[in-house]
Amino acid sequence: MSEHLRYAEGGEVHLDFHGATNTTIDFIISRYGVEAMDAIFKKVGKDVYRSIHDDLVAGDTGQLVRHWRHFFTRENCDYDIAVGADEIVLTVRHCTAWHHVAKLVGTPSPHFCDQTSRTNEALAEGSPYAIDTEITGPGSCRQVIRRRA
């Protein structure tokens, strides 16, 4: 398992970008439908995060787990990651992105968490893994990496 982390960042974080993501999701879906938004998230998963996608296709989950840890820590989320023999589970109890948008606009787009679900699906596409995202409440979710049957 490599120790590579292609997309690491440093310095401050600008959480208001999550508000722009929310606006973008509403804009694209209102004009082009959910399918168009999903297609953009698919490009994020496969092209923007190509290094993580390629690792998963090669059977290596390490970079994705480090990526999660790096960014959920940077954004001060309440989360944990359990690495088991059969599955890896990311439990997000307080998603900073969702709650920041709720503070900005009241109610985030009903499709706000599609950025997670659809991007996860794209990351795993063509790999030995599936990544399932279960929204467990407002600003909370469970993301599970499992080997496909």
Added chain:
Amino acid sequence: MIPSDHFTRFYNEVFKFLESQGEDQLQAYFLAISKNQEKHILELIETKGLEGMEEYWTHIKIEENCDMDIDRNEDRLELRMNVCPSLSKVMDNDAEPMGRYCDHCAGWIGPIFDKTGYHLVYDVIDRKKPQCVMRVFKDAAKAREAEKDVQLLMGWPGHKV
């Protein structure tokens, strides 16, 4: 969650999609982002003018990790972006950069200055280099004079150049 650090690369994918749908769609999106941004900057401009703009971009300089010089006098505000973190991330990207990525910046802030009675002169310099100079004037004639010195003047919705 797409991390806030990676919003710009997501933005880049959105621009590529919208460009494929037509210029009017891209312009409509800039206006939607501009409306979104009003909640962060409009009141500052309306109540404090150039000083409010300086306050906003001083905050942005820190949060977005910009290498940027900010200079204000009684006539204008100047932002000199030495290294733009937004374009830098889009260029350091496993996905293809959108050729007109820089257009979004004047695209969202220009309409806000139009709304508040200020005059923007946005010199992108070169769309492939992460640096630009933005000047905002109180006086329209001074803005038109400043336009003579720019290398790549950027327009925005409702203000073609």
